[in-house]
Amino acid sequence: MRILLGGIFHETHCFVDGTTPLRDFQVRRGAELLACEGDASPFGGVLEFARKSGWTVLPTVDFRASPSAIVEDAVIETWWREFRKLAEPELARGVDGIYLVLHGAMTSKSHPDVEGELLQRLREMRGAIRVPVFGVFDLHANFSQRMATHANCLVGYRENPHTDARETAVRAAKLLERSLQSGRPPRMFWQHPPVIWPPTGTGTQSEPMSGLEAMARRLEKGHNAFWSVSVSAGFAFADTPDTGVSFSISTTGSEAEARAVLTELGDFALRHKEAGNITDRPIDEVMKQILPLHEGLTVLVEPSDNIGGGASGDGTGILRALVNHRVANCAVCINDPESVGLLATRSPGSTVTLAIGGKGSRLDAGPLSLKVKLISRRDGRFELEDKQSHLASMAGDSFDMGPCAVVRHEGVTILLTSRKTPPFDLGQWRSQGIEPSKLSVIGVKAAVAHRRAYDPIAARMLWVDTPGPCSSDLRSLPFRKVRRPVYPLDELSR
Numbered sequence: 001m002r003i004l005l006g007g008i009f010h011e012t013h014c015f016v017d018g019t020t021p022l023r024d025f026q027v028r029r030g031a032e033l034l035a036c037e038g039d040a041s042p043f044g045g046v047l048e049f050a051r052k053s054g055w056t057v058l059p060t061v062d063f064r065a066s067p068s069a070i071v072e073d074a075v076i077e078t079w080w081r082e083f084r085k086l087a088e089p090e091l092a093r094g095v096d097g098i099y100l101v102l103h104g105a106m107t108s109k110s111h112p113d114v115e116g117e118l119l120q121r122l123r124e125m126r127g128a129i130r131v132p133v134f135g136v137f138d139l140h141a142n143f144s145q146r147m148a149t150h151a152n153c154l155v156g157y158r159e160n161p162h163t164d165a166r167e168t169a170v171r172a173a174k175l176l177e178r179s180l181q182s183g184r185p186p187r188m189f190w191q192h193p194p195v196i197w198p199p200t201g202t203g204t205q206s207e208p209m210s211g212l213e214a215m216a217r218r219l220e221k222g223h224n225a226f227w228s229v230s231v232s233a234g235f236a237f238a239d240t241p242d243t244g245v246s247f248s249i250s251t252t253g254s255e256a257e258a259r260a261v262l263t264e265l266g267d268f269a270l271r272h273k274e275a276g277n278i279t280d281r282p283i284d285e286v287m288k289q290i291l292p293l294h295e296g297l298t299v300l301v302e303p304s305d306n307i308g309g310g311a312s313g314d315g316t317g318i319l320r321a322l323v324n325h326r327v328a329n330c331a332v333c334i335n336d337p338e339s340v341g342l343l344a345t346r347s348p349g350s351t352v353t354l355a356i357g358g359k360g361s362r363l364d365a366g367p368l369s370l371k372v373k374l375i376s377r378r379d380g381r382f383e384l385e386d387k388q389s390h391l392a393s394m395a396g397d398s399f400d401m402g403p404c405a406v407v408r409h410e411g412v413t414i415l416l417t418s419r420k421t422p423p424f425d426l427g428q429w430r431s432q433g434i435e436p437s438k439l440s441v442i443g444v445k446a447a448v449a450h451r452r453a454y455d456p457i458a459a460r461m462l463w464v465d466t467p468g469p470c471s472s473d474l475r476s477l478p479f480r481k482v483r484r485p486v487y488p489l490d491e492l493s494r
């Protein structure tokens with residue numbers, strides 16, 4: 001079986017400043033894609049399955065970047081040009097299937113639904129009209145009608161944090177194998193209720209996602225024709241007509257059967273919409289609760305600066321609170337290549353005044369000037385301690401934070417990085433000589449996906465509201481393109 005393999009992966013945040021250019025993407029072409037066989041990523045899983053199944057994999061291109069601002073159109077056109085150049089001659093020779101590793105919430109200036117646009121272009125290529133298109137996508141996809149129309153079976157992650165990215169990719173590959181064997185590829189159907197949830201409301205260990213997931217599994221089992229039922233929590237910070245919660249089914253059965261189930265799932269989401277609209281308490285209110293310090297590690301979670309959601313990771317909200325309240329034995333990580341650069345010639349032990357963080361978002365209070373002692377300078381590449389983490393689903397086995405420095409101001413330890421690093425793996429701290437479990441308070445710039453790493457060491461975890469582009473209060477964000485009415489931006493009359 002000759003299978004075309006490719007990928008494009010970006011979660012686009014329309015409320016952070018600037019644009020995401022091509023140079024921010026990790027680009028892999030041809031044989032470079034095959035090199036990840038066996039690693040912790042979705043590609044790693046698909047390639048391993050392909051070898052076992054005797055597929056001939058025809059690698060094309062993969063573009064991926066961490067969540068960030070709206071993507072420049074040139075990225076989409078470059079991907080398409082490169083994909084087409086490699087895919088066309090293979091399609092001319094004959095291809096049995098196409099497998100794509102997608103995110104599903106990618107947006108460029110001209111294309112609010114990048115995946116739908118590219119799937120449509122792909123489908124319209126000579127020789128591709130009857131080739132089954134399978135693949136995997138992120139639970140935070142803003143899935144669309146065009147994606148459903150132009151694919152046969154895209155399978156979404158079921159867990160948030162995304163511990164099952166690789167497993168889901170393999171599940172989708174198995175379904176492609178089933179389609180190749182049977183010669184009867186399924187079709188996709190999709191529906192979305194008028195609901196948007198902030199990332200804080202999309203964890204699969206709590207309602208409403210836990211209930212939706214359980215329901216999806218039950219419905220998948222209960223209908224013989226269904227190949228896959230996926231729950232997409234959506235990505236609230238991509239401002240598009242498709243933004244929000246949605247459901248998709250891949251089936252060889254009737255449209256009516258699929259629609260009935262999609263409506264059932266949509267009704268559940270509507271009934272439980274308030275449960276997913278989780279907003280946070282102001283940080284000063286939370287500080288009053290945690291001081292004087294209690295036994296064990298307190299994790300302060302700052303969704304407004306959620307790196308995994310596209311924020312700059314240099315917000316000063318938690319840092320200011322830790323400094324103002326003179327908290328002892330605490331730490332926070334701030335992405336600040338400028339400050340790391342200024343420390344490049346300093347020796348550990350020296351004292352310097354730095355303007356820390358606050359450079360990445362107009363919503364932040366701005367850099368915080370602090371007199372700090374340099375503790376250490378190190379290279380930021382670290383091996384992931386948890387190869388099934390959310391970070392592994394994005395990066396594989398290791399991550400590079402760029403040159404790093406650890407500085408201290410009174411009781412506050414600050415890890416300064418040169419590349420923003422989603423806080424999904426404790427190797428981030430340990431590689432820099434900091435043992436996170438021994439701290440009293442740690443600030444984490446995330447919404448949900450940090451929990452797999454931090455739950456085991458935390459005595460308590462508290463979510464705080466600070467100024468920033470990923471605020472969980474969706475009514476505070478300047479939406480322009482979402483469909484209306486939609487909860488929680490509007491009152492729904494039903």
Ligand SMILES: [Zn+2]
Pocket residue numbers: 138139140162
């Ligand atoms: Zn996600």
